[in-house]
Amino acid sequence: MMAGLAIVWSQRDLVLSGFYNTVLLTLACLAISLPLGVLGAVFLLEAPNRLRRICAAFVDLLRCVPFLLLAYVVYYGLPELGLRFEAWGAGLITLVIYNTAYLIEIFRSAGMVLPREELEAARAFGLTTPLIYRRIVLPQIALSAAPVVGNQVIVMIKDSALLMIITVQELTFAANFLSTNYFTPFAPFAVAMLLYWSLCLIVELVVGRLIRLRRSRHG
Amino acid sequence: MTLAAFLTLITGALTTAALSFSGIAMGVPLGLVLALVRWLRVPLLSAVVAVYVSLVRATPIVTFALFIFFVLPSFGIELAPVPAAILTLTLNTAAFNCEIWRGALEIFPRDQIEAARAHGMTTPLLFRRIILPQLWRSSIGPLTSEMTILLKGTPAVAVIGVVEITRAASRIGAETYRPLPPFLTAAVIYTLLIVVIVAGQRLVERRIARLYGYAV
């Protein structure tokens, strides 16, 4: 086991670059899918009935499909339609599509539970719909949805590991590479698991901060 | 897509269903055992379970599958891909189920427990006769959600060579150079599987609500 650790240490650049890719994919995905999720949720809350039902069904359908299948569709399937991406790009697109579907649902349900009177009061004061969203709805959703979004981020980090199968060189890819090339499976995977664990703990820490912030503001 | 390809997909779907079912059938009770260790605050073991649950919940299934498949042999345990996949899924879902069971145990009404104690029940009897019959009813929603998550997580075991539905679809796609039809068929089959699970949950919940008058 010590020998394995020594190998991991000697190949730390590889492990770190895998870790870096995992973090980068997660952050890039968040940067894109958070705003998309909010827009999607607002759309689902405000769009005319017919359109809304079609979009809701589409979001629900996406949530029934496993992540890896979607990754295959994007990486192997879309070229059939003339859309071709590098593995990394295909991975990011998959992450974004998949997570946006979940985030839309998260923000939508958070928006649904806002007190009616609050919104009616805002309308009574003459606030327009965009203004209501910007000033009243979104700031509250941002805090109240934080724990669920945090869970989703953890799911996202773990889903990104599946991208190794379409050859994205993230953390699990690196661990698997070391394991097969140096015939020492324990240390690389154990280190990868510890790194995933620490990422999740960091997310939980941030969520914990947000929850405390919310308590101090809204009781 | 040919008939042969479609049959391959169906076989893959059956594999997916069988893997998930095995994982659930073992992971749900195992999760309950882990939750009890935590709930009863068994010294030392309780801390071990806490660490295990936290670590496994944070580990991607694909990483965990590789770990189990490649690391166990160095401890002298050789597992074929399918048993290794089932072990992975079981250990993974058990960690999540542990938290579900534990959550339900923590909020179990204290007064019912006290009434049982006041009527002379020992802890095993209290658990078997009073807590368990209510616990599974109140956990059925979260447990079902976890089942659908596990079902969606099974493609990860393709990495250790198990041909489940996603892997089958990608093979067909590679052979026919037309990957979209098998992928979309697989997506439809997946959706059907999940609809079946969720419908089953609704059915059970409605029966419970009608019979005992508490919504779950």
Place this chain on the structure above:
Amino acid sequence: MDDQTLPAVSASRICKQFNGIEILRDVSLEVQTSETVCVIGPSGSGKSTFLRCLNWLEVPDSGAVRIGGRPFGVVPLSGGGTRPMSKTELAAARTRISMVFQHFALWPHLTVLGNVVEAPIHVLKRPRAEALEEGRRLLDRVGLGHKADVFPHTLSGGQKQRVAISRALAMRPEVLLFDEPTSALDPEMVGEVLAVIRDLAAEGMTMIVVTHEMGFAREAADRIVFIDGGQIIEVGEPEAFFERPATERARRFIARYMK
């Protein structure tokens, strides 16, 4: 040891603290067989804690409890001194002293009859048929025979509490403890529950009732125990206690409640 002359319940010098706050200080009480004792006092006075110390739902920090002359919660050692009862011993001891809770604490997954026979069958190992027959009789007695096969959620609060009383009686306990049995009830349901307790008193059941119902306490109790600030302030016959309380604290308490 179960001599007629021994008190049914004897608590001596019970002390209990929660997080460094003293809840009970040196509380001693003896209750004779067939006696009904009502424990009254302001909220937070420690009266419920005292009741819960009698069947070890709260373990006293010090002091001793005897039920029918036998030590409860601890086992005397041959060389003197005591050791705490094991969980199994404690469970067995608790079958001799049953309890009715403020919030009924019925088990919602069992029918009304199921609630009543659960412990007799599974704890006392009584034959099923016998337990069911006695369970039905006990439900008839509290006027709920026709509800035997429904689930608790369909019952009113008063009905639930009467089921809880049947459930406690099914243990054939030596002593029955009531922890504010009517406090969680709508006013119109208080009477039906108190009527059942009154009947039990008349039949000679040994009972300790923590209650806020002064009228009931005055009429049904053999003795009143007034607890305030974690101590027994006054003990007396109902008539004397309510008409001529000996202490200033009891006088003020009664004056406030009788208004």
